Amino acid sequence: MNKIGSYLDFHAQALALRSRRNEMLASNIANAATPNFKARDIDFDAEMKKHVKVGPIQTTHDKHFPTTVNPMPDRMLFREPINPSLDGNTVELAVEQMEFSENVMRYQTTLNFLNNRIAGLMSAIRGE
Amino acid sequence: MAEIRNIFDISGRAMAAQLTRLNTVASNLANAGTISGTREEAYRALKPVFATSYADALKSSGVSTVDVASIAEVGRAPERVYMPEHPVADADGFVYRAAVDENEEMVEMVEASRQYQNNVEVISTIRALMMRTINMGK
Numbered sequence: 293m294n295k296i297g298s299y300l301d302f303h304a305q306a307l308a309l310r311s312r313r314n315e316m317l318a319s320n321i322a323n324a325a326t327p328n329f330k331a332r333d334i335d336f337d338a339e340m341k342k343h344v345k346v347g348p349i350q351t352t353h354d355k356h357f358p359t360t361v362n363p364m365p366d367r368m369l370f371r372e373p374i375n376p377s378l379d380g381n382t383v384e385l386a387v388e389q390m391e392f393s394e395n396v397m398r399y400q401t402t403l404n405f406l407n408n409r410i411a412g413l414m415s416a417i418r419g420e
Numbered sequence: 421m422a423e424i425r426n427i428f429d430i431s432g433r434a435m436a437a438q439l440t441r442l443n444t445v446a447s448n449l450a451n452a453g454t455i456s457g458t459r460e461e462a463y464r465a466l467k468p469v470f471a472t473s474y475a476d477a478l479k480s481s482g483v484s485t486v487d488v489a490s491i492a493e494v495g496r497a498p499e500r501v502y503m504p505e506h507p508v509a510d511a512d513g514f515v516y517r518a519a520v521d522e523n524e525e526m527v528e529m530v531e532a533s534r535q536y537q538n539n540v541e542v543i544s545t546i547r548a549l550m551m552r553t554i555n556m557g558k
Binding site: 307312314315316318319321322323324325326327328329332334366368385389392393396399400403406407410411414 | 426427430431433434438441470471472481482483484485486531532534535538539542545546549552553556557
């Protein structure tokens with residue numbers, strides 16, 4: 293993979309995974325009042341390890357792009373409720389909101405890492 | 421049902437569902453205490469039935485939202501009250517009061533508005549994140 297691509301790759305992967313997790317947490321919050329809905333989530337650390345371990349695709353020809361794609365679907369888990377409710381819904385708003393705000397914060401952190409790396413590259417390109 | 425394309429679909433449809441719930445609460449509260457001459461005519465509280473609607477590509481995306489599957493009448497019987505002076509009273513002097521529990525409706529209203537707010541919060545947070553992502557590298 294090209295050098296600039298691989299320099300940004302890790303945080304790009306993390307950003308995509310954070311964004312997916314945001315969508316899942318939004319689904320949980322959307323279904324806070326639906327009977328029998330089971331809250332779902334992904335284990336970010338495990339998924340990230342999977343992405344890093346896989347790395348870019350092996351190419352057999354020098355004209356192939358060695359892009360990194362996610363070959364395996366993310367493993368979705370069910371949230372274990374602290375206080376299960378009678379209607380079979382396992383969404384606990386406090387838990388979901390906490391997870392959501394943490395995930396948003398970490399998304400912004402990753403975005404900052406990416407921005408700093410891009411800024412570093414830009415100043416190297418300009419030679420300032 | 422329409423496919424869930426993005427996070428705005430998820431929260432937007434959840435907000436629509438919560439709004440339907442608030443509408444039923446408003447109807448129920450407006451009709452609380454109304455009186456009718458027969459058991460059949462008496463107003464019965466309406467409740468929306470929520471159902472999860474999953475994305476077509478659930479396995480790879482894991483997202484879902486909520487839709488109102490139907491609106492059902494609660495199975496509570498209208499209260500039979502002896503009020504012979506009431507103009508719509510039946511032959512025995514009884515009237516039927518709407519089967520609405522005001523306290524239950526107030527709790528429902530607070531809960532629905534809280535969950536509506538949560539969805540608004542999700543949308544505005546995601547929108548801010550998207551704007552920052554668009555401006556990445558500037």
